[in-house]
Amino acid sequence: MFSKKLALLLSVFVITIVSVFFVTPDYLGDKFRPWRLGLDLVGGSHLVYEVDMSQVESIDRDGVLSGLRDVIERRVNLFGVSEPQIYTAKSDDSYRLVVELAGIKDVGQAINQIGETPFLVFAEIKTVQVNQQAQFQLDNGEVLNQDVPIESEQYVPTDLNGGHVKVARLSFNQVTGAPEITLGFNTEGAGLFEEITARNVGKKVAIFLDGEIISDPVVNEAISGGTALISGQFTLEDAKTLVERFNAGALPAPITLISQQTVGATLGESSLRTTLIAGLIGTLLVMVFMIMYYKKLGIFASVALLIYIVLLLAVFKLFGITMTLAGIAGIILTIGMAVDANILIFERTNEELSSGGSVLNSIQAGFSRAWPSIRDSNITTIITSLILYTFTSSFVKGFALSLLFGILVSMFTAITVTKSFLEVFIKEKSK
């Protein structure tokens, strides 16, 4: 007869065997979903940019930030990094962009391409009041310095900027043959451009690139249709690069690199190897200890531990969680912790046995009486890992996830799986 416990055990075994194939690197599972390794293991860069939002209205800031994210993503994709991670982070009043480039060879070049970005803005001439210092010579010969308000004409940025550029094209002036850039705006940009040109007929409109005027033509008439022609003093090379960058998208706000963490591929590889070896040896030692101390019960716990490791790895791979050095350290740590539930249960079982209970009853009692301890102590660790995950940076998140999943999976293997083992095997033996 097929008992429930046996059915459970069989399905656990099937899942485990499937998982073994699934988690083995460079094997069948990788076709379906490959391992994702963190920067600290494959080498790469973790870059944090501060976004200068001083020129952006506070209600627009979230939109600008996500726009920036998209632009930088396209730009990073240009130099072919596999799966770049780009995310935004807001802390207090500052806006951040985090860029993670895995397995990149020349980080300096990548930083240049992200950082030296064309920040394009259209500006119009406005008359503004500025204070200018003037000197007055008084009758008694004293010289007096005083600020006097004068009217001055200067360029004031409009709302139209590189963020409105939809497409850029390289063209050549039909008369001089000099390279020119044609910008195509999106709908909003086209409207803005028409308004700006309409109110500036006969006046100059300047195009600033990274704070410098590259072109300041006089507007002859309002331009509708949403295209602008920039004919600055470009070399062909410059014009080409600019077009490429505009097509990737110009940044809607300037950014500065405030933090960089780069790990070389060699260091990453050796970290991964040594840590995996440490994990393997740690696991073996735990199994040896369990078997020596708890004898036959220890064998079941060891098998449950192996199942635990395989299932935990499968969970990580299935959810596509990026494995970092800290995450792997966390997993190895949970290997030491996973047997805790077994130890609690076996100690209770042994107590029941020595007070004269039958084997099966003792095992039953061991499980049920160890449960409150297991529950309470694991809940506190779950609390800690959730807090770690919520309140900290990406490095720590990997570790926190390992702890969290480790505890959940180990409750299943150390309790449910071990219990089924004992009930199935011990029962059959006593018959």
Next chain:
Amino acid sequence: MINIISKRKIFLTFSGLLVAISLIGLIAFGLQRGIDFTGGTLWQIQFEETSVTQEALSDFVTSELSLSYSKISQDDSGAFFLKLGEITEADHQSYSQGIRSEFGNFNELRFESIGATIGKELSQKAIWAFIINLIAIALYVAYAFREVSYPVSSWKYAVITIVTLFHDAIIPIGVFTFLGYFMGVEIDTNFIVAILVVVGFSVHDTIVVFDRIRENIKVKNLNKLGFPELVNQSVNETFARSINTSLTLVVVLVALYVLGASSLGYFILAILIGTITGTYSSIFLASPLLVAWQGGRK
């Protein structure tokens, strides 16, 4: 059966001494905060030419690059660690070129440059995580032991859990103040995580013992045994479990410490120290404190 409770004064004094020494270290030396917190640059390079000496490199860096560094050291594999102030990516590239033209090509193992603002935020986040963790755990313990109010009310279990947890956190911190003062060991974000993990384990261990006391109060004859004896029996009953759980964890940690990635070394060491103090405190501190607070009354 080991009589832990009746010798509680010895254990409490021992723990008190360790905590006092740790506090002295913390006040006198403080912790050496790494670039994670202060901002700055950590640069790890390995030359293809192995004859480069530390003196030559540090001379070159100060005189030719006119770069002020706070530390240059060399590890066993011959790789150099340079600790600098905050530098820009442009500086980084020009320094790389300068060093390459002087000493030949090198392999950049690691380059970290962290802005001071980020460091400040990290410290704040870490402190918040710590405080919230404490509150959450205290609330949970008070809740889990809510039915146990005689002879010790449930909030006392929570308070003692927190005291034990402080004990377990302050000792590794104390060890690192001494490591920092005498060996220049710096703490980074990982260290904060290690302390939080230690806190988690500490509570984990303490709860198992308290849980046994909770169970024994229900099933054993409290009036006949007396509270101190009941606690002593409970501690002894969980003794093997406490030691064994700690052992499996220590085995794994030692393997990681000896064989694992060197960048994780101090992270693992902090957890290792915390695990040992956590095990010690769950047996020799938490329960004796419970009895001491009760005044040893029956």
